Amino acid sequence: MKKIHARTERLLLRDWDSDDLDAYAAIIADPLVMEHIGDGKPRPRSQAEEFIRIVMAHQQSRGWTRFAVEHTASGQLMGFCGVDDKTGQYDFGWRYARSFWGSGFGFEAASAALWVCQNTFSLTHIISKSYPENEGSIRIMQKMGMIQIGEGTDFGRPLVIYGFASEWPDGLI
Numbered sequence: 001m002k003k004i005h006a007r008t009e010r011l012l013l014r015d016w017d018s019d020d021l022d023a024y025a026a027i028i029a030d031p032l033v034m035e036h037i038g039d040g041k042p043r044p045r046s047q048a049e050e051f052i053r054i055v056m057a058h059q060q061s062r063g064w065t066r067f068a069v070e071h072t073a074s075g076q077l078m079g080f081c082g083v084d085d086k087t088g089q090y091d092f093g094w095r096y097a098r099s100f101w102g103s104g105f106g107f108e109a110a111s112a113a114l115w116v117c118q119n120t121f122s123l124t125h126i127i128s129k130s131y132p133e134n135e136g137s138i139r140i141m142q143k144m145g146m147i148q149i150g151e152g153t154d155f156g157r158p159l160v161i162y163g164f165a166s167e168w169p170d171g172l173i
Ligand SMILES: CC(C)(COP(=O)(O)OP(=O)(O)OC[C@H]1O[C@@H](n2cnc3c(N)ncnc32)[C@H](O)[C@@H]1OP(=O)(O)O)[C@@H](O)C(=O)NCCC(=O)NCCS
Pocket: 032, 033, 034, 036, 037, 093, 094, 095, 096, 097, 100, 101, 102, 103, 104, 105, 106, 107, 108, 129, 130, 131, 134, 135, 136, 137, 139, 140
């Protein structure tokens, strides 16, 4: 039984299971999904295996991770939304199969995942990063109430960093 962390009108946030591998591997094999992530290249199945191994270890050890997002009506894995800490900060991110874009799911999942991270798991100082051209992603940050608190680079590309003004009154130092 996969643990459910939150339900919204159209989706649920839940723990990952090894049977999510095929669906997640298809998501990260899509060049358009990966266009604004890391080096901008699609990723092989081996990286989906590695990702699922890591998130399943996180959900076992501490509960929170980048939660699996499931479309309630179809039972399909849509992608993920939630926090990882591999950079030493609580980095909130999301990634969905293309067929789910443009219908408000991104913001619906982000609102639910933020609530769970802050209230169930008491995480503070959550940030979110994006390449500036990823307008949809930045719009979700803004709709959650984040503002730009800093900037950086990743793979030689400029990056904007968002957070909550009340937690970063002086920006990201
Ligand atoms: C970015 C992503 C999560 C957006 O998901 P989504 O479900 O389409 O987003 P929503 O429908 O909830 O839209 C949220 C807001 O962004 C806007 N938006 C979404 N995609 C957009 C785009 N490509 N260009 C401009 N605005 C966009 C929407 O209009 C909406 O704003 P509004 O309410 O003011 O109209 C999705 O496209 C995705 O998974 N992309 C690939 C992975 C990725 O880039 N992850 C983030 C890395 S930083």
